[in-house]
Amino acid sequence: MKLTKLFKEFLESEKSTGIILIGCTIVSLILANSAIGPSYTGIWETQFSGHSIEHWINDGLMAIFFLLIGLELEREIYIGELSKIKNATLPIFAAIGGIVVPAAIYTIINYGTPEQSGSGIPMATDIAFALGILSILGKRVPNALKVFLAALAIIDDLGAIIIIAVFYTETLMFTNLMYALGIFAFLLVLNRLKVRNLIPYLISGVFMWYFMLLSGVHATVAGVLLAFAIPFGNGDKKSTSYILQHFLHKPVSFIILPIFALANTAIVLSGELGDILSHNYSLGISTGLIVGKPLGIFLGTFIAFKLGLGKLPSKLKWSHIFGVGLLGGIGFTMSIFITLLAFDNATIINNAKLVILLSSLVAGSLGYFTLHQTLKNHK
Incomplete structure (x- = not known):
């Protein structure tokens, strides 16, 4: 299976981003729990135009991240x-399983x-x-497995976006929502008229983000809507969508996501770890990520396969799918993002972030060693 240049670029940027995010997380945790901890955490709590800097990062900068996710999708x-439906079926079912099973496990524990x-x-x-x-495992990773994981994760992100829009909207300001959707409709008209210049899309996108922010629906949803309004054309290097996606890769990977990691992992460690992990919400998060994710991804893929809706690419084994399922248990960015929407209590948010980090570490380690062994055996 050949990989397009843009997809290779995407994989390379994600590999580098993963390493940088790990570094940012470690630095942020150390600083938050050092002698300058209060000053460091105070930076993110600094108020600007009625909101903290952390809030502007999560509602503003992350809208650009969601714009990139939308363009990739x-x-x-x-x-x-x-x-192609035949190719898409397995990652779609895998993503659905990876969403439903962890959510069910968490809900049962915290009902x-x-x-x-x-x-x-x-x-x-x-x-x-x-x-x-996955990239650390080197060239022995089949291209089909990289594509499967990327497609699975992108569909997973779409599911998260829908969940944020539907379930984490508390108060809906209908008029502002109509303004935002009106701007989206205007952008679709521009698309149909074959307007290729990015300027009107980006300016209108800022206004759509503003009204979405005021509407009560999470503002980052505007980033995804903007992505689907931007002309795709035939998808070549001259297409508007390609140009913007290519431009956003590095700023998102090397500026926006590291800033998000620094701001949201400034966790002050307090209390016994055993006590933190014993809370129902902690058990729900850890069990959902470490057990629910791989189980759901594997079952979703297996069901689609048994129903004849799709087939595994020739070089993939079921052990590879299970290993990728374990990697799916790395929540981090999206999990932390949803934590901020789900809870109001600062202590619970801090504890949940810590559990996400620990669970992601466990899931990532298990996924790495599982794939390291299975890829060696099936070389």
Whole structure:
């Protein structure tokens, strides 16, 4: 299976991003728990125009991250792995299984508690970390496995976006939502009129983000809507979508996501780790990511295969799918993002972030060693 230049570039950027995010997380944890901890955490809590810097990062900068995710999803749907139903079926079913099973596990453990709203936390896969770990295994990783994981993670992100829009909207301001959707409709008209200049799309996108922010629907959804309004054309290097996607890769990978990691992993460690891990929400997150994710991804893929809806590429084994499922348990970016929407209590948010980091570490390590062994055996 040949990989397109843009997809190779995508894989390389995700590999580098994963390494940088690990470094940012370690640095942030050390600084937050050092002598300058209060000053460091205070930076992210600094108020600007009525909101903290952390809030602007999560609602503003991350909208650009979601714009990139939308552009990548659009490319996959039009000309990529998701463009052919037969190829798309397995990663689609894998993603659905990887969303439903962890959410069900979390809900069962936390049913009837105030923390039940965190069901979306273990649903998400961090594409940067997952692809980063896969890339460490080197050239023995079949291209088909890289594409499967990338498609799975992108569909997973789409599921997370839908969940954020539907379940984490508390108060809906209908008028502002209509303004945002009106701008989206205007952009679709520009698309139909074959307007290829990026300027009107980006300026209108800022206004759509603003009204989406005021509407109560999470503002990052505007980034995805903008992505699907931007003309795709035939997807070549001269297409508007390609140009923007190519431009955004490095700023998102090397600026936006590292800033997000620094701001959201400034966790002050307090209390006994055993006590933190014993909370129902902690058990729901850890079990959902470490057990629910690989189980759901494997079962989803297996069901699609048994129903005759898709088949494994020739070089892939079921052990590879299970290993990728374990990598799917690396939540990080999306899981932390949903944590901020699900909970209001600062202590619970801090504890949940710590559990996400530990669970992601366990899932990533298990995934690496599983694939290291299975790829060696099937060389």
